[in-house]
Amino acid sequence: xxxxxxxxxxxxxxxxxxxxxxxxxxxxxxxxxxxxxxxxxxxxxxxxxxxxxxxxxxxxxxxxxxxxxxxxxxxxxxxxxxxxxxxxxxxxxxxxxxxxxxxxxxxxxxxxxxxxxxxxxxxxxxxxxxxxxxxxxxxxxxxxxxxxxxxxxxxxxxxxxxxx
Numbered sequence: 300x301x302x303x304x305x306x307x308x309x310x311x312x313x314x315x316x317x318x319x320x321x322x323x324x325x326x327x328x329x330x331x332x333x334x335x336x337x338x339x340x341x342x343x344x345x346x347x348x349x350x351x352x353x354x355x356x357x358x359x360x361x362x363x364x365x366x367x368x369x370x371x372x373x374x375x376x377x378x379x380x381x382x383x384x385x386x387x388x389x390x391x392x393x394x395x396x397x398x399x400x401x402x403x404x405x406x407x408x409x410x411x412x413x414x415x416x417x418x419x420x421x422x423x424x425x426x427x428x429x430x431x432x433x434x435x436x437x438x439x440x441x442x443x444x445x446x447x448x449x450x451x452x453x454x455x456x457x458x459x460x461x462x463x
Contacts (some may be wrong), residue, residue: 306419307343308336310357310413317361321413332397332412334420335405348402352426353409358419360393393418398427 312332314320315346321327369385
């Protein structure tokens with residue numbers, strides 16, 4: 300099985316080299332960056348301005364290869380890769396929770412950027428405290444609806460036709 304993703308945009312950040320970068324968004328709380336969204340995907344930004352935080356899935360393009368045992372940044376012992384957030388992974392996918400400062404015609408202004416300038420963005424999803432177990436300031440259009448998520452089940456509208 301081959302899996303292929305195409306970026307929907309890219310990160311613009313002050314970090315041009317991996318050395319010295321924050322290792323998590325918490326370490327970059329006030330670092331502002333921009334997510335340029337490619338024109339064909341910009342309509343998908345509609346209604347996003349009502350959220351205070353977003354998940355950003357990215358392709359960690361500057362990392363090559365992987366190791367199943369690593370010594371993570373905050374430790375001196377070797378650990379299994381999947382028990383860490385080390386970036387050198389079999390599928391170098393990054394996950395960041397960023398504060399959404401603004402939505403404009405070309406993309407997003409975000410805070411807490413812990414990504415290298417030029418990093419391809421694969422997807423963006425709203426961060427919702429009621430779903431994600433973290434308290435956030437706003438949940439946009441989901442206000443008053445999020446508590447129904449426990450009982451609600453998929454109705455199949457997002458299942459690919461070959462999976463139905």
